Amino acid sequence: MVLLSDSRIVATPSIECGEPLVDLREISALRVDGRYAAPQGDYAHLRAGVVDRLVLAQTLLPSEYKFLVIEGYRPMALQTHIFEQCVERMRLQSPDAEEAELRRLASRFVSPPEVAPHVAGAAVDLTLSTVDGVELWMGSKVNDTDTPACFTAAHDIGADARLRRDLMGQALNGAGLVNYPTEWWHWSYGDRYWAYSTGAAAARYGPFIHQ
Ligand SMILES: C[C@@H](N)C(=O)N[C@H](C)C(=O)O
Ligand SMILES: [Zn+2]
Numbered sequence: 001m002v003l004l005s006d007s008r009i010v011a012t013p014s015i016e017c018g019e020p021l022v023d024l025r026e027i028s029a030l031r032v033d034g035r036y037a038a039p040q041g042d043y044a045h046l047r048a049g050v051v052d053r054l055v056l057a058q059t060l061l062p063s064e065y066k067f068l069v070i071e072g073y074r075p076m077a078l079q080t081h082i083f084e085q086c087v088e089r090m091r092l093q094s095p096d097a098e099e100a101e102l103r104r105l106a107s108r109f110v111s112p113p114e115v116a117p118h119v120a121g122a123a124v125d126l127t128l129s130t131v132d133g134v135e136l137w138m139g140s141k142v143n144d145t146d147t148p149a150c151f152t153a154a155h156d157i158g159a160d161a162r163l164r165r166d167l168m169g170q171a172l173n174g175a176g177l178v179n180y181p182t183e184w185w186h187w188s189y190g191d192r193y194w195a196y197s198t199g200a201a202a203a204r205y206g207p208f209i210h211q
């Protein structure tokens with residue numbers, strides 16, 4: 001598995017295309033959860049090209065399902081904070097590990113800020129709901145990385161959750177997004193991880209400042 005801290009991701013070129021962020025709360029086809037709501041509404045924004053692909057992906061789901069968007073854009077300061085917090089958690093678990101190894105271990109679950117897809121407005125954490133908005137069980141809670149069930153390919157999660165993950169993956173892959181294999185809920189388009197995974201010559205979206 002290629003991690004976000006891998007030198008191949010860091011070395012992937014990024015040519016910023018300048019596309020704006022779009023507020024998902026103004027896209028009637030998409031449902032946005034408010035658990036990470038903050039005053040500026042950063043969490044509810046994504047690049048226009050990602051939004052288009054998300055809307056397309058939703059049409060590829062069986063009609064009884066809808067996406068429930070949990071978090072999109074994340075400011076650099078927030079990404080840096082949660083990455084450093086994760087490094088400190090790794091230090092508690094592996095007190096003798098070198099700094100570089102702690103950062104590699106942390107990057108299994110939080111991206112190093114310099115390549116972070118959420119900071120580019122390119123990544124979305126999402127799950128499935130019923131058409132009425134009732135969140136469905138996917139084998140673990142969104143953002144619970146303390147269980148092996150967070151890995152997208154996990155098998156001991158029950159048949160319903162496995163089927164839902166597969167359906168979600170088919171729809172999102174079908175619309176051009178790629179998954180981070182340690183987190184079933186994390187999908188991106190246009191960032192460095194996407195460029196590396198798809199063989200694109202460069203990322204389309206680099207770090208972005210939401211005004
Ligand atoms: C922190 C978690 N929700 C997440 O988004 N992880 C990925 C790998 C990231 O930080 O980009
Ligand atoms: Zn994510």
